[in-house]
Amino acid sequence: MISEKKEKLRIAYIPLAKGSWLNKQGHTTREESIKELTKNPEVEIVTPDFIVTNDDQAYETCEYFKNTHVDVMLVHFIGFAPGSIITILATAIPAPVILWSIPEAEMTGGRLEINSFCASNLNAFILSKLGRKYKYIFSSHESVWEKLGQTVKVLSALKTLRKIKIGLVGSRVPGFYTSNFNELELRRVFGIEVQYITLLELIYLADRIPEEEIGKILPRFTSIERDKVTDEELIKSVRLYLAFRKLAAKYKLDGYAIKCWSDFGDIYGIGVCSCLSFLSTDGIISACEGEINGSVSMLINYLLSGQVPFFCDFIKYDETENTGIVWHCGAASETLCKEGCSGKLCKHGSIDGGNKKGVTYEFPLKTGPVTFCNFGEGKNGHRLLLASGIALDTEQLIKGNPLNIKFDCNVKELVETIIYQGFGHHYTVVHRNVYNELTELCWWLDIELLTVKS
Template sequence: MNKLRVGYLSLVKGSWINAGLEGQRQDALKALSELGAEIVDCGLLVQTEAQAQEVCCKFEEARVDIIVAHFITFSLGTIVPGMAVRLRKPVIFWSQPEPPMNGGRIAANSLCATNMNAHALWKMGLKYSFVYGNADAAMPELARQLKVIGCLRDLQRMRIGSLGGRVPGFYTSNFNELALREKFGVEVEGITLLELIEVARSIKGDELAGALKQIKGSCQCKVSDEELNKGAALFAAFDKLQKKHRLDAWSVRCWPEFSDIYGIGVCHILGCLTGSGAPAACEGDIYGATAMLMVKALSGSDAFFCDLISFDEKGDTGLFWHCGAAPVSLCKPGCVPQLLKHSIIDGGDKKGIAVEFPLKPGAVTIIRIGETRNGNGYRLLSIGGEGIDTSQMLHGTPLTVRFKRPAAQLVNQLIDSGFEHHYVLCHGDITKEIRHMAGMLDLELIEL
């Protein structure tokens, strides 16, 4: 994806001008330049509406994604609201601590400027957020917020391939296509199982050999060569269709007919797709695929599409698991991923290919995107926790997570609130990013 374009707007008021303000502006630009975004500099200490008008034209021409309104001192209350209305881009208000107070006049009044301007944007229903601190101190939070804005921008361009629709009886995989497009910008392309399988059956030679190398990776293989070749052809076919339909992620009807038609289960191939940068959700879950795209962008970690299958009140833990579609990047250190017959398809141990390993420990965030009960909006679940050392206690890919609140209370709230049974887990604590995203999208946020 292209770099985020950040419009940097340095604001002052004439009655607060002093020789040190340009130095603060340059310090801010230097700090911003290290965040990996493309900085579109306003080029001056903006004092007047006329200057702001010229800057607004510059930002408009550069097609900035967000405005960072840096109140080096107090500023006129008309500049930022006018620019936000014209550009229709979110604003990050940046205020600095007041310089030392030694009995003289107020030196900057930066925080008050944010307070005043935030009121105006709030009244107009425009999106904004806030960071506080001098150049170095403000950067971690500013970087976090820019990451969220980048994720939201990129989601507007994302396309998910819905392969075969959803699995039977899983109302939790239902989705509203137009509402998804309106709220998140994500487009869905319907693709038939027939198209995928016909392409898979055409894969041969070097193309097959290359795909075989990718799906085997560092795994220990305990399935037949025929199953591995079928899996490799399937992976190559997904890749071809991904390019043909310009897809960024997949939602796959992985049962009941898939293994009957093609001869193997698709589980490990979905994990390979996720690990190669195209998140793949099981059981036709479009919102699950959307959440996988989201957490990948925010955490940098491959996502784990999973169920919560048990909990322990004594340890305040829950066991997250799925049957064999996790990317091998999530394997616990010291363990070797195993390619096996699937433990459930046709009663178990009849057809490959599933991957098995316990997931690596560490801080995790678990989310779920779902519709509100009346269907007129979306809600976003966010659970923070710590993945702890987990054994291969059952077939599939398990991870035990220690919650930050009593496990029974958390599970009861999930059930009472009617959440869907699919969750998306990533490594890393992105709960602040999820909170910010919910605010930017006007989602109902539930934090557990």
Template sequence: MDENIKLGLVMLGRPQFDISLAQQFWGRVKTALESWGIDNIVALEEPVTRPQQAISAAQKLQGKDLDAVLVVQGTFTDASLILNLTRDLALPLLIWAIKEEPTGERLRLNSFCGLNLAAHALTAAGRKFKGIYGEPDTPQVQREILAFIRAAAAIRWLKGKKLGIVGQRPPGYYTSNFDEIGLYTTFGISVEYIPLFEVFSLADKINLEEQEASLTSNLDGYKQVEAGAVQKSLQGYLALRRIAIDKALDALAIECWPDFMVTYGGAACFALGKLNDEGIVAACEADVNGAITMLLAHYWSDKATFLADLVVGDKEKNELIFWHCGGAPPSLIARNLKPVASVHPNRKVPLSLYFPLREGETTISRLSPGKDGRYRILLGKGIGLQTPLLFSGNTLLIRLERPVTSVLDTILSHGFEHHYIIAYGDLIQEWREFARLLDLEIVEF
């Protein structure tokens, strides 16, 4: 993902300070960015020292298809430079000031004070920005800067994405309601509606003869499940995949029950897991906001994610169990195990894949519309523990950093939906920056 990020790089300075020393810092910043994998940089080599230069620098950066602009606060400057630079440059903005060691002599840079003036002016002007203070080789500084850049890149990447709703939400699943206009105006995501009969009609025409063996070769117990329903399930996957590709859809929110099983005769669980492993994000129960959360978590982690219900909270052990019916991506299976072919745990229709998920650091997230229509993000993290399968379907036991009692109270008191997206890795700072840039409410547990 980072290789696709495009960043503008500018330095502000004042001639009465040590511009030469500031330029050394600017060079270290550029080298650090490249070492972190950000090598598509539009760098303006000449320091910006006058208001008219700032306007000219902005004009040079416009039209360069940038994700964000990083401003190096090389020395002290008054706020006119940053206001002129950003006047017509509507891009996520990061300003980086350098720490100056006391020498007993004059301030050579006074970089932080310049950032302070810029922060005051931008805040008064209602302009969002992020200020950073520190050395490039500081791990915390690196993490903060990369999180900001990755969040800014995700915002740009989302614009123009297409999500397909297959069927409609199950009766009473108000948690799958969504605001189509809000999705477009907030994230730039458009929605396409696909009736279930279109999927079923296409699926019934697909010949499995050459594909069934390759799709099921890694499944234990495949011969023990009812063959006709299994073939329906496999045909359903192939139909959904073809529709997603033909319509250039980036994500799907699928009505996986009741009609998939009752009317069509095969479960959608296998398709959900397989599509996610192939990079076509797919959420069950027509959960649109869940699918968008998965889309972002997949973008940042470069791995498939697990959409799950929270089913057990252990207050003594400070652990939560997340579960779903058998549609988890097989790439997330626990070590040394193979997926087991089986039936949907409640409807008893194949094809679901049973397995526990692997251990590792996890981020738990959920995009959700609040009562006022403003989007919010639920965020938490923990450590996934390797266990045997805890319930039929897919399970992951996560040990939390915070008390379970507090976590459950936060979820319930804020009225969050019942689906949570589990991603491997620590994506908390990316989510925070994403929310801050888009003015989303953050609810952490």
């Protein structure tokens, strides 16, 4: 699972200052900065035991990191530094770069003491000409994590994504061309691997789950109120859930995209919505209707927010209230259930015309800040539509999992962007504002970003 693949982000902390700009305070700044940086348990700080002041030391630093993989270079200008040093470092170490300038000492009519911002200015020019991606922060060591936190979160997510493996069970559902995906482009951009799994393998495994295994997990299902779901449907749902878990372990999967209709209802007699709900709650993030890009979007939002996202359709909007309703059949994680509400295992609202076969997990979703996005493919590769808003108190408006959102942007312009830019009909909603994090992630990966004005 994804939780087992997370590793600390390894940051190469490299303090720079030309010899003639290095003073006693510079050494103190280095020591205090290392102390502050190592307070974050999510990162590992690796650093040479000196301040890089010249080209020879730059080459020595490169040699130091030759056998030590780093995920990002944090270049700290504790004094002015010429461009030759960053050129040597950037050529030898292929990691993203963060330039860090510190506040200038008080000016009292004497010599300029630090000249840190000017150093970042010069070195940013050089990195730009070298075609390197970089970020810039301006901060004292005391508040460095306030400025560094977002970028580290994004780079940590990108590091984990390169180890992600998604199981595609079956294929996309009939006629949903929106669920097509470019497998090699996905591998190139994110490093994500797709494991193809047949419905035959899944059902073969489900039919052979030992009764004792069913008995162990059954209370998780029977503890939930049922609405017309039969014992047979419940046991089948348990069998499928356990089969999904076994396949996830076998193939080392972090998520699924599952062809949820019409084969399951036609051949196995039930829908798999509740199984997806439980899997996502377990940390095996799962999208329905065979949409790999939807699963990718959910996994990205999960890594950035720590919250299980909601895979959904956008089904109604109100220009006067500037709201929109998102919904899906009943596969939302129970962690998203509205406060004070208990979910129910129900018959599916659509299979065979509705209310004939189980099993969905129905409840309205909870309130709070949300991020709304659509990840897919445009004419020039991957792209992301991004918006934010507030999830409003929502009743069980229809069967499944409804949620009413008041958008921060203009909902009419959002709808027109969706329609005229040709976005697919599946969206990811996560209960946290990760708008800025997603924006930065797109920047690092050169993914086209589309937003709508407020």
